[in-house]
Amino acid sequence: MVKLIWATLVAVFFIALWFAMPLLAAEVDIEGNVQAKCIIQTDRSGVYGNPTASKLSTASADGGVEPIVRFDVAVADYYIAKLTYPTSFSTSPSLTDIVTWTGSASVSSVSDAGMSAYDTSKVEYGATTEFDLTIAGSTWFKVNSTAEYGYGKAFSGGTYRAVVTAECIAK
Amino acid sequence: MKPTSVDGVVKFEMSLFNARDDVEWFMIGAFDIDFKPRRFASESNVLRVKHNERANFNVYLRKQDVGKTVYICTHSKLRGEDADIAMVASTICSRIDGERP
Numbered sequence: 001m002v003k004l005i006w007a008t009l010v011a012v013f014f015i016a017l018w019f020a021m022p023l024l025a026a027e028v029d030i031e032g033n034v035q036a037k038c039i040i041q042t043d044r045s046g047v048y049g050n051p052t053a054s055k056l057s058t059a060s061a062d063g064g065v066e067p068i069v070r071f072d073v074a075v076a077d078y079y080i081a082k083l084t085y086p087t088s089f090s091t092s093p094s095l096t097d098i099v100t101w102t103g104s105a106s107v108s109s110v111s112d113a114g115m116s117a118y119d120t121s122k123v124e125y126g127a128t129t130e131f132d133l134t135i136a137g138s139t140w141f142k143v144n145s146t147a148e149y150g151y152g153k154a155f156s157g158g159t160y161r162a163v164v165t166a167e168c169i170a171k
Numbered sequence: 172m173k174p175t176s177v178d179g180v181v182k183f184e185m186s187l188f189n190a191r192d193d194v195e196w197f198m199i200g201a202f203d204i205d206f207k208p209r210r211f212a213s214e215s216n217v218l219r220v221k222h223n224e225r226a227n228f229n230v231y232l233r234k235q236d237v238g239k240t241v242y243i244c245t246h247s248k249l250r251g252e253d254a255d256i257a258m259v260a261s262t263i264c265s266r267i268d269g270e271r272p
Contacts, residue, residue: 037188039263040190040191040261040263041190041191042191042193042258042259042261045259067258067259069259069261072190090249161258162258163249163258163260164258164259164260165260165261166259166260166262167261167263168262168263169242169264170242170264170265170266
């Protein structure tokens with residue numbers, strides 16, 4: 001009986017000691033920092049088709065190839081994408097008449113299905129189209145460009161090049 | 172934004188990563204909210220960054236200009252002589268005033 005009482009007292013003592021001791025556990029923090037960043041890549045360079053003597057066009061129906069630009073954003077709703085189709089040639093033979101420029105920019109493919117809404121909410125002014133990149137991930141934009149010389153005037157022979165401007169602007 | 176040893180001048184430490192294989196040269200610029208150019212200084216206004224490489228650079232601004240300068244941008248420079256001329260010029264801007272709408 002005495003031994004039983006003694007054992008109970010010892011057990012109670014150790015239990016009390018256990019609760020009195022601080023927990024010997026260490027907390028190790030893991031810290032991460034997501035930096036807002038935007039990466040622009042040219043997925044496909046464009047080529048002008050020459051469907052008629054007076055017209056250069058990147059449309060596939062006109063024998064051209066539309067340039068495709070890829071935007072990668074790491075943080076949602078942090079950047080605006082601005083694409084501007086050409087309004088002049090960067091390289092061309094001498095031209096004596098005006099060139100009429102038209103074009104457009106639109107979403108070609110996306111890494112997130114929600115990005116398909118970019119096309120419906122885009123803002124166009126002049127030659128520039130703005131897309132609000134509200135979702136993190138990759139978006140491919142295609143740009144159409146058409147140049148028409150004078151009034152049905154034939155482009156003279158030579159190399160014609162123009163530049164699409166792709167901008168990623170932090171909000 | 173960090174102070175410098177020059178009184179009245181602060182610096183911004185920037186990093187440029189080139190993901191394009193058709194461009195190697197980039198120009199630095201500083202702009203206000205309306206994208207009008209602002210005065211700044213840097214070790215070099217034009218950087219050469221090869222494909223998949225990163226370059227760190229500093230942009231120095233006078234303290235009196237910091238309030239009006241909103242964007243620091245890098246703009247790709249296209250070569251005019253090569254046979255394969257890039258058709259896309261790209262600009263990426265970081266906002267340094269920390270304000271978002």
